[in-house]
Amino acid sequence: MSVTQRPERTTYEPPPGVTFDPGSSPIQQAETAAPASWGRAKRVGFRFAFAYLVLYLFPFPLSRLPIPGNPTQYWYDASLALSLWTETHLFGLPAPVPVVPSGSGDTMAQWAAQVNWLLLALGITILWSLLDRRRTQYTRLAQWLDVYVRFGLATIMFGYGFAKIIPTQMQTPTLERLVAPWGEFSPMGVLWSFMGFSSVYQIFTGIGEALGAFLLVFRRTATLGALLLCGVLANVVLLNYTFDVPVKLYSTNLLVMAVFLAAPDAKRLIDVLVRNRTTVPRPMPPLFARRGVARAAASVTGLFVAYVMTTNTTQGLRYYRQTIGPDAPKSALYGIWDVEALTKNAVDQPPLLSDSLRLKRVVFGGLTRATFRTMSDSLERFTVKIDSAKREITLTGRFDPKLVRTMSYEKPDAQHLVLSGVIGADSIVVRLRRVDERRFLLMRRGFNWIQEQPFNR
Numbered sequence: 001m002s003v004t005q006r007p008e009r010t011t012y013e014p015p016p017g018v019t020f021d022p023g024s025s026p027i028q029q030a031e032t033a034a035p036a037s038w039g040r041a042k043r044v045g046f047r048f049a050f051a052y053l054v055l056y057l058f059p060f061p062l063s064r065l066p067i068p069g070n071p072t073q074y075w076y077d078a079s080l081a082l083s084l085w086t087e088t089h090l091f092g093l094p095a096p097v098p099v100v101p102s103g104s105g106d107t108m109a110q111w112a113a114q115v116n117w118l119l120l121a122l123g124i125t126i127l128w129s130l131l132d133r134r135r136t137q138y139t140r141l142a143q144w145l146d147v148y149v150r151f152g153l154a155t156i157m158f159g160y161g162f163a164k165i166i167p168t169q170m171q172t173p174t175l176e177r178l179v180a181p182w183g184e185f186s187p188m189g190v191l192w193s194f195m196g197f198s199s200v201y202q203i204f205t206g207i208g209e210a211l212g213a214f215l216l217v218f219r220r221t222a223t224l225g226a227l228l229l230c231g232v233l234a235n236v237v238l239l240n241y242t243f244d245v246p247v248k249l250y251s252t253n254l255l256v257m258a259v260f261l262a263a264p265d266a267k268r269l270i271d272v273l274v275r276n277r278t279t280v281p282r283p284m285p286p287l288f289a290r291r292g293v294a295r296a297a298a299s300v301t302g303l304f305v306a307y308v309m310t311t312n313t314t315q316g317l318r319y320y321r322q323t324i325g326p327d328a329p330k331s332a333l334y335g336i337w338d339v340e341a342l343t344k345n346a347v348d349q350p351p352l353l354s355d356s357l358r359l360k361r362v363v364f365g366g367l368t369r370a371t372f373r374t375m376s377d378s379l380e381r382f383t384v385k386i387d388s389a390k391r392e393i394t395l396t397g398r399f400d401p402k403l404v405r406t407m408s409y410e411k412p413d414a415q416h417l418v419l420s421g422v423i424g425a426d427s428i429v430v431r432l433r434r435v436d437e438r439r440f441l442l443m444r445r446g447f448n449w450i451q452e453q454p455f456n457r
Helices: 026-032 040-057 072-089 108-131 139-165 175-179 187-197 199-216 219-242 248-273 291-324
Strands: 335-344 359-365 369-374 379-387 392-397 404-413 416-423 426-435
Touching: 040 108, 040 139, 040 248, 072 108, 108 248, 139 199, 139 219, 139 248, 139 291, 175 335, 175 359, 175 369, 187 199, 199 219, 219 248, 359 426
Parallel strands: none
Antiparallel strands: 335 359, 335 426, 359 369, 369 379, 379 392, 392 404, 404 416, 416 426
């Protein structure tokens, strides 16, 4: 552009039918402009989004408050009952799949619940559209939905973020992992071991999640927080799908929420970042007409956010210190133990590969876990209860509670262990020697600034 040319006009142009003081600034114009009418598709889409997101997040925030009697359990019970009905009546299953605590978010009941929320949201949208045909926009209600989704998503992401900042979500590779052949790892086990090995990387990813959540708390930084979480959650969703982590439904919904929060500013962001054009700020009319009410709401919000962050921190630190941290209490039999000798009914059992029942290795990890590996590399996993007074251990099948064994133990010294007991009709005595886990390359390689050659083993 030559110096004699007139600069391009950048004055904000209002939507049709909207007027404002021509002497005001673009920011004032944007914030004081009367709400414009929405198109039919936008109105219907908003009704569906409102119904679905509220159904999905409810009973938040009640579910995060220490309310006596836990009244939110009634909602969860009703949701579960509806899910079990859906399994038999819509999915055609002969009977509902039993619901057991497993940590999975992709159970049949969860899939049924997902279908229920979608169908209920669709039904609400149809009814709402029939009863509220004359309304031209939902600007005010959209503000409150934005607030609800922002704080719902922020609360969830604070939980995930602090579970990584205090590295408890992905545990440092356990003794069982150190001696397991690579081919025995599940895809999720590969991901968990990868993330758990580097606490620094796990903390870094947690900071991204917690920072995005923190930015969502404030209206002026909410878009930045939503964009950050779009990137973070897109990576989480991809990992969950490609490593078969059973949180696919949940993480996908969280990503949808982040996209929903960022979407109103999509055109502005494209204008600035892609098209190199000027833009105007998003109108931010106050949520409350009275200043005193606004201050009270801000105080309540601040207390709630502080409560969420404090509980996440204290619970995470407690779990880390008491369960999985390096200084957490460990079993009296903790360690990797190789079988030196085994007798059955007083007869020595040589370590033959053809003897699929002979023990090769026993691993006691943490406080309550044990793994027995045979010569054929088959595994038996147990939870362990140790009676130090009687010098007995009770082994209960981790996936078969009916499998129970009781054995006596002796520790002649720190490097040796003797287990004895009756298994079936046989009297078994197992002599074991402890393996120093520090000999594993994964545990002793460490970090190196200078490497003349890649150390890829």
